[in-house]
Amino acid sequence: MLAFLFATIAFSIDAMLPALPDIAAELTPDNVNRAQLILTVFMAGMGIGTLFAGPISDAIGRKPAIYLGTAIYVAGSIAAVFSQSIEFLLVARFIQGLGASGPRIIGMALIRDLYAGRDMARISSFVMMVFITVPALAPFIGAVIIRFSEWQGVFLAFVVFGLVGALWMGLRQSETLAPANRRPLRLGPLTAAAREVLSDRQVMLCTLILTLGFGQMFALLSSAQQLFAETYGKGDSFPAWFAAMALLSGTGTLLNATFVMRFGMRRIAKWAYVMQTFVSAAMLVLILSDALPDGLRFPAFFFWAVSVFFMAGVTFGNLNALALQGMGHIAGMAASIIAALSTLAATLIAAPVGLLYDGTAVPAIAATLICSALAWRLMGWIHD
Numbered sequence: 001m002l003a004f005l006f007a008t009i010a011f012s013i014d015a016m017l018p019a020l021p022d023i024a025a026e027l028t029p030d031n032v033n034r035a036q037l038i039l040t041v042f043m044a045g046m047g048i049g050t051l052f053a054g055p056i057s058d059a060i061g062r063k064p065a066i067y068l069g070t071a072i073y074v075a076g077s078i079a080a081v082f083s084q085s086i087e088f089l090l091v092a093r094f095i096q097g098l099g100a101s102g103p104r105i106i107g108m109a110l111i112r113d114l115y116a117g118r119d120m121a122r123i124s125s126f127v128m129m130v131f132i133t134v135p136a137l138a139p140f141i142g143a144v145i146i147r148f149s150e151w152q153g154v155f156l157a158f159v160v161f162g163l164v165g166a167l168w169m170g171l172r173q174s175e176t177l178a179p180a181n182r183r184p185l186r187l188g189p190l191t192a193a194a195r196e197v198l199s200d201r202q203v204m205l206c207t208l209i210l211t212l213g214f215g216q217m218f219a220l221l222s223s224a225q226q227l228f229a230e231t232y233g234k235g236d237s238f239p240a241w242f243a244a245m246a247l248l249s250g251t252g253t254l255l256n257a258t259f260v261m262r263f264g265m266r267r268i269a270k271w272a273y274v275m276q277t278f279v280s281a282a283m284l285v286l287i288l289s290d291a292l293p294d295g296l297r298f299p300a301f302f303f304w305a306v307s308v309f310f311m312a313g314v315t316f317g318n319l320n321a322l323a324l325q326g327m328g329h330i331a332g333m334a335a336s337i338i339a340a341l342s343t344l345a346a347t348l349i350a351a352p353v354g355l356l357y358d359g360t361a362v363p364a365i366a367a368t369l370i371c372s373a374l375a376w377r378l379m380g381w382i383h384d
Contacts, residue, residue, distance in 0.1 A: 001172055002111065003127045005066070005103035005165050008073065009046065012100055012158055013039055014138035014246075017225045018239060019151035026151075027086040033355055034086060036222045040351040041090045043218060045097025046104070047343035053105040054336025055193075059185040061175050062110045062332075069102015070166040077158040096158070103165060105335045112324050112331040113176035120324065121265045124317030125257035139239040183330070193333040202382065203338065206323035209269075209378050210316065210342035212371040215349030217312050219367045220305060222354030227361055232298040241302065248306045252313025265318035270379035272314040273372050279307045280369035287362055301361055308368055315375075322382060 016038060024035035049069070057065035076095030083089035107127070115123050145153040183189050197203055224242065229235030256268055283304045286292050292300055320338070327334035349367065356363040 001168050002107045004168060005107045006127055008100050008103050008162060008165060011138050011161055012042060012096060013221060014242070015142035015145075015154055015157065017139050017221075017242070018143040019146055019154050020225050021229075022146065022151045023086075023089070027083070027089060033357065036354045036357075037086075037090055037351070038093055039222050040218070040347050040354065042093045042097040042100070043343055043347045043350070045094035046101045047097075047340050047347060049098035049101030050105045050336045050340035050343060052336070053102045054109060054332035054334070054339075055183075055185065055190055056332075057102075057106040057109055057177070058183045058193075058330065058332035061177050061179075061182065062106050062113070063169060063173065063175050065106050066102055066169055067166055069099045069106070070162045071099070072102070073099025073162045074159050075099070077155045077162065080155040080158075081152045092155075099162075101339070105339050106332065108320060108324070108335045108339075109331040110173075110176050112328055112335070116328060117321065117325050118261050118265060121260045121318050121321035122257050124321055125253045125260065125313075127317070137243060139242045143239045177332075181329075183333075190333070193330045194337060196330065197327065197334045197337045200326070203323045203327065203334065205378055205382055206319045207338045207341050209273075209375045209382075210319050210323075210338065211345040211349075212375040212378075213312060213315055213319070214342055214346035216368040216371040217308060218346050218350035219353035220308050220364050222350050223357045223364055224305075226357055227301070227364070231359060231361060232301060234298065245302065245306050245309065249309030249313055252310040253317065256314040256317060260318065264384050265322050266379065266382050266384045269315045269318045269322075269382075270376065272311045273376040273379060276307060276311045276372040277369065277376055279304060280365055280372060284362070284365045284369055287360065287365065304361075304365065311372070322384070 020035045020038065021032075023038065024032040028034045049072075053065060053069060056068070073096055076092050076097075076099055079095065080089055080092035083092055108124075111120060111123055111127070141157065142154050145157055149156070183193065225238060228238045228241055234241055252272075260268060283300060286300060320335075323338050324331060324334055349371065353363050353367045
């Protein structure tokens with residue numbers, strides 16, 4: 001159930017990918033790269049929404065706050081259906097992002113209400129497995145919807161997805177935050193809680209590493225459709241290739257859930273960034289030197305793209321657990337600040353990289369190399 005709620009974000013991003021060419025042709029034909037902003041604006045709205053979702057859930061409870069977020073998400077989806085300009089669509093997507101932040105952040109706080117430490121990392125890994133696996137089906141679903149109802153139909157699917165998640169939550173999940181443990185929405189307590197989170201060295205280090213991880217993943221997502229279709233000529237089969245990529249990378253979360261109790265959260269996350277640094281460096285050298293024969297260019301790119309999502313599967317759950325393990329008393333506020341800072345900062349990485357698309361994978365690979373190398377260095381300062 002929680003995985004389904006988390007997947008609202010993945011579905012909202014990846015189901016849009018097949019629609020980007022149609023939206024670009026209809027709403028911004030003079031500058032087709034602007035269609036990528038449909039993804040980054042959603043992430044920006046999500047980043048800002050996370051600042052409020054956690055504190056609201058600390059005050060009124062997890063379930064009512066998720067219902068509120070879902071209502072905003074549905075309203076943004078309906079507005080997008082009636083968009084006649086790229087500007088109006090971007091506003092609607094921003095509202096969608098605001099609402100989608102609710103299920104994501106409050107779901108993490110709900111997990112922290114029930115688990116801590118490596119147990120939380122294990123549960124989060126299973127949630128993240130679905131979060132990462134959903135993209136396997138999302139582009140295919142989006143392509144099918146577009147075939148029968150054009151791109152507006154994708155936003156109607158978002159309405160259904162949001163309502164199903166809220167209904168499932170209402171029927172199956174009891175409230176995890178007792179009234180006695182709720183914190184009022186007053187400036188004094190909110191400021192004190194925010195100051196505690198922002199002054200915690202472990203939380204801030206994990207947030208910075210999450211920023212780098214999200215930044216490189218969002219950068220790849222922003223230009224994924226163009227890379228597969230234009231660079232490697234896989235436009236017609238893009239949904240199938242994207243599905244295979246997501247399914248293969250989903251094994252990362254399964255491996256993490258299996259081994260995190262044995263090896264620990266920090267060690268697994270650190271070696272994931274080590275792996276990503278060397279894989280991206282090798283891929284960048286191969287492309288820039290033009291050393292790959294034609295028949296191996298797409299397989300090599302596909303392997304690299306899988307590695308980026310695999311890295312996410314073995315790091316995001318662990319980093320969230322490491323950041324939240326000492327924040328159980330203010331889990332909502334902590335989850336909000338961590339997600340808000342990491343998501344908003346990640347869009348500052350992803351948006352320029354996406355707009356730098358030049359017909360090759362070089363901008364995305366270079367960004368991933370830099371982000372992973374920095375994350376590897378920062379992991380040395382984290383403790384279990």
